[in-house]
Amino acid sequence: MSLFLETLIGGVLAGTLYALVAIGFVLIYKASGVFNYAQGSLLLFGALTFVSLKETGVPIAAALAVTAGLLIVTAVAIERFLLRPLTNRGPLTLFMATLGLSYLVEGVAQGLMGSRVRALDLGIEDLPLFLGDIMISRFDLVAAGVAVVLVVALALLFHRTRIGIQLRGVADDTRAALSLGIDIHRIWQIVWAVAGLVGLVAGLLWGARQGVQFSLSLVVLKALPVLIIGGFTSIAGAIVGGIVVGAGESLAETYVGPFLGGGITSWFAYGLALAFLLVRPAGLLGERPIERV
């Protein structure tokens, strides 16, 4: 039983990180209808920039500020040179463009800052914590706490600020928002910047755990099934989906993996997502849109 609980809790905590990555997707998808495949690369870019600055002796706070600034500039550039020229084009075209963007960002980031693995120490000691006889990773707990704080902050941003309300307006009905004089380009820039910053947090937490390296950008592949399961349009869905995937993955690896030769985490989440696609395509919390002809 304690093995089960331990696996479950470990999986849930890891799932909060998936959720963090998935939230970046949901934000962008809601505001601009773009499925941003480059989210993982932007996350790598942020983490890599932070580590590189820190390695040259820049204090953590300054490094964080500079990285955040850079991510904001990047978001503005993406809006200006990618989204704007592709306005009114099909969603698959936009998706492919973000796939190109991921190559561009990875190429530039690693070209400038190198491809080797960097250690990142955030000063969180990863000592195991015991609850009875259940072992929990302290790091995972902190990471989950950060994720919760971030989600609350985002919720406040969207429900209490002018920008947030405008943003929800754009998500609900772009044309109506435009006719009300909302500057959609600015909204896109803000959303991409916020998604970049959320990605930075996820990238730092993830990077501290497994080192800052190329494989960080692959978390995009983990976030995809999370989105299918949770629904593309819901932040709450991203969180639930992340936890379902995280917990499901670690339970499956512990209890089913041994019978299949192990290593099934690489596709388990996808199998789960496929099952959802066949049964409930809108996800747990997503809206099923009415198809207009």
Place this chain on the structure above:
Amino acid sequence: MSDTILELTDVTLAFKGLTAINGLSFSVRRGEICALIGPNGAGKSSLLNILNGVYRPQSGTIVFEGERFHRMEPLKAARRGIGRSFQNNALFSGMSVLDNVIVGLSRRARASLVEEALRLPRARAQEAAFRERARAVLRLLDLESRAGTAVGTLPYGIQKKVELARALVAEPSLLLLDEPLAGMNAREKDEIAALIERLNRELALTIVLIEHDLGIVLRLAHHVVVLDYGRKLADGPPDSIRNDPDVIAAYIGAGPAALAA
């Protein structure tokens, strides 16, 4: 063969609690032109979408050619002979006019994948026959000179005609036309109206159409159904509609004069 080709009973359609069609019943006789009229948002296009299965009503039944449906499906509708044109053209923008029309023949395609890949006799024969039939329909609509043109480059009015051709080529028994005259000038309107009349007369084709030009509607249709807010306001021959006080009230903006036109 019964005299009624299509009968709706108590059909209701709602989107997220918003009722688009409310307990609607009416029937269409074989060989007639039935016009659906009513202000914007009255539920006319939704009704056509129910008839060929694009939308699924929450309740009610549809009887088409004596067969009872709780829900139609677009493919099933097409295969049973319901043809359709859309309000905002729904052509395949990447294809030529001829190819668009040939797609309308899909339900008659018999050649298999292997036969097509190897260009075996049946595939070649099918291709030749499809081209011939599509060209015949294009000739009928005076579109032959446009056969090779990419459909996206054509003006709106011509696209409407291509859509009509695509629906006609399948030789439907019931044709649903959503604003077939929209965006046309008076001359083009007369031309298409005459064509619709001819199709109805010569091919005994039953047609249900939505049109805003009341003058043409009242001239063309044998049977008019007036919708307002998803309900049926009136149902009958054009003459009775013209004098129906409810209809006149609903068309206050237009005034009785418009109805008399």
Place this chain on the structure above:
Amino acid sequence: MAGLSSRSGAQPLPLVIAPGILVLAAVTALVLAVPFLASEYWVNAIIVPFLILALAGLGLNLLTGFAGQLSLGSGAFMMVGAYATYALQLRVPGLPLPVALLLAGLLAGAAGLLFGLPARRIKGFYLIVSTLAAQFFFEWLFLKVPWFYNGNPSATIALPHGLSVFGLSAENPHGRYWLTLGTVALLTLLSANLVRGQTGRTWTAVRDMDAAAAVVGVQTRSAKLQAFFVSSFVLGIAGALWAFCYLGSASVQSFGLARSYQILFIIILGGLGTIRGAFLGAAFVSLLPLILDWLFQHLLSGHVDEGLRQNIQKAIFGLLIIGFLIKEPEGLARLLACLFAGPSGGRPRRRNLRDLNQETKP
């Protein structure tokens, strides 16, 4: 080339066909002369992989460019083709190569069909998940089950005598070239037939507006599955050629996610929804690294380490993808068509595929 041109606006303008025939003649002559003109290095390292990549691009283009179903699982279906060919050649003695390739293609097609099943209900980038699932599942399967690589300790597959048929053997460069060329030419012809016929029309209708396609009587669900099957069939055979005519020995990594991206990039750059697009894109993808190498050698006198070179290449690819999608969504195929028609624009801009218009909703 005119014969291979895509379906729309096939106006029989003599002016357009004349250069088309010239191009066709030139290409044929070039193709026949290659083994005599090109060095062994060029045949082995550039031309053979180019042809196979073009075939893979063609396979994906049938699905994505013509039928509008996006896939990131091309590598997976190539993998199935390669491992199936290996198993058939190894375990069925005396099975002629063409039969083995055909069966491998059918198995890959079946895999494509299976992972394409969700396409019956979902659209757009939801499908990416299904095709990525194929990618990860087959990577896992062919690595975890030793039967597929005959228990080889390095988990690679290699045929002891390579592929051979009709006296052509993949053991020598000429044999490799003719074997590859023959297969690619045959599959290109068959694909062109499909695309020009009712099948191609049906696919394009589904791509352009599948709701309307169903309304006019197209069986959209089976059309999508058909596209998945045919596409994976072609990809499977391309995978077999990649493993045994080009690499010699292959592993799961030979068909990883990066391969899937590469195949997609080939058709974006070359031209979505055209047959020649796959060839142009493959040529571009094959030649760009050579050009970059040459530039580095001459401009930077070779002082670029391998890692940096790869990252620069990656960034350039990313830029090109974005640039093409913005400026020329019909890719090199259209750029070239403009070139032939002259700057005055001999023919109207035919909008083959402005966009993959598919709705994103499930």
